[in-house]
Amino acid sequence: MLHGVTVSREPGGVRSISLGHARLAEMACGRGSVGGFRGRGGCFCALLTNAVFCSRQSLVFRVLQHPPPGGTMTTHGRSSHGAASNRSRMIAVGAALAAVVAGAGIWVSQADDGGSQSVTDSGMPSAHGGMGAGAAAASGADAANSGPLSELDKTFLVKVRQAGLWEIPAGRMAQTQASSEAIKRAGTHLLDGHSKLDQLVREDAKALSSPIPDEASAEQQEWVKQLKAADGEKFDQLFVDLLRASHGKIFITIGEVRAATKNHMIRRLAQVTNDTVMDHMTVLEDTGLVTDAVLDDVGASVPK
Numbered sequence: 001m002l003h004g005v006t007v008s009r010e011p012g013g014v015r016s017i018s019l020g021h022a023r024l025a026e027m028a029c030g031r032g033s034v035g036g037f038r039g040r041g042g043c044f045c046a047l048l049t050n051a052v053f054c055s056r057q058s059l060v061f062r063v064l065q066h067p068p069p070g071g072t073m074t075t076h077g078r079s080s081h082g083a084a085s086n087r088s089r090m091i092a093v094g095a096a097l098a099a100v101v102a103g104a105g106i107w108v109s110q111a112d113d114g115g116s117q118s119v120t121d122s123g124m125p126s127a128h129g130g131m132g133a134g135a136a137a138a139s140g141a142d143a144a145n146s147g148p149l150s151e152l153d154k155t156f157l158v159k160v161r162q163a164g165l166w167e168i169p170a171g172r173m174a175q176t177q178a179s180s181e182a183i184k185r186a187g188t189h190l191l192d193g194h195s196k197l198d199q200l201v202r203e204d205a206k207a208l209s210s211p212i213p214d215e216a217s218a219e220q221q222e223w224v225k226q227l228k229a230a231d232g233e234k235f236d237q238l239f240v241d242l243l244r245a246s247h248g249k250i251f252i253t254i255g256e257v258r259a260a261t262k263n264h265m266i267r268r269l270a271q272v273t274n275d276t277v278m279d280h281m282t283v284l285e286d287t288g289l290v291t292d293a294v295l296d297d298v299g300a301s302v303p304k
Contacts, residue, residue, distance in 0.1 A: 143207035147263040161212040164198035166220035240289040248298030
């Protein structure tokens with residue numbers, strides 16, 4: 001517990017935070033949208049006049065101008081009544097800033113992405129959301145204790161990285177060159193899924209000191225050229241042919257890695273990659289353009 005900071009949970013799962021004699025900031029915990037925030041957790045914040053200072057800019061809290069009926073917030077057992085003075089508010093904001101800068105181990109859970117992020121010593125999210133110095137050190141320690149890294153694990157890191165290097169451009173092209181809304185939708189899924197996955201694999205590879213490329217393979221670069229030269233229905237079919245085949249083949253590798261890796265960071269990456277690839281294969285199949293020839297090609301790559 002940080003000095004001068006009281007965190008309490010009110011009926012209905014609402015968490016309120018009081019800093020000194022600052023007014024209350026209320027955050028919705030899984031109760032829908034309040035002020036643009038949808039989530040199940042919160043972070044330290046303070047009120048100055050009508051503004052809320054928060055350790056994460058993406059979270060916006062509804063401000064209670066007065067304590068709830070029949071209730072007050074206390075700081076270390078002292079009651080807080082009426083409007084706070086400007087001086088007290090400034091002290092509260094200072095305490096909040098100190099909490100953010102020093103803040104270790106404050107977890108924020110966001111419904112938008114279903115994942116968790118930690119606030120690091122610099123006040124920035126880690127856990128594959130951008131690392132500060134403290135988080136980088138923690139990540140290095142985590143990698144050192146994550147288990148042995150096999151050659152298959154290293155190959156997997158390379159394949160995941162290269163997948164994003166050509167599939168993200170392919171997803172962008174789908175927005176302007178496709179004739180089908182289903183193809184554009186599939187392209188959007190590629191953009192979103194591989195953007196997140198690419199950030200994850202780059203951070204894991206760095207933590208594990210395993211080199212990954214900055215260019216797609218020669219074959220993948222050729223696929224991008226083919227897509228650039230196509231449009232309309234021709235683009236639609238080529239897009240599905242190339243991407244459903246590539247996703248099917250990497251899916252086989254994911255299974256091998258997930259089943260045999262002894263490294264828990266690789267295991268986690270394989271799980272995230274598996275979920276992403278499953279989503280992409282599904283939206284590609286939803287286009288109705290997946291052919292038997294493509295599936296036969298994927299089947300031929302399965303180890304016998």
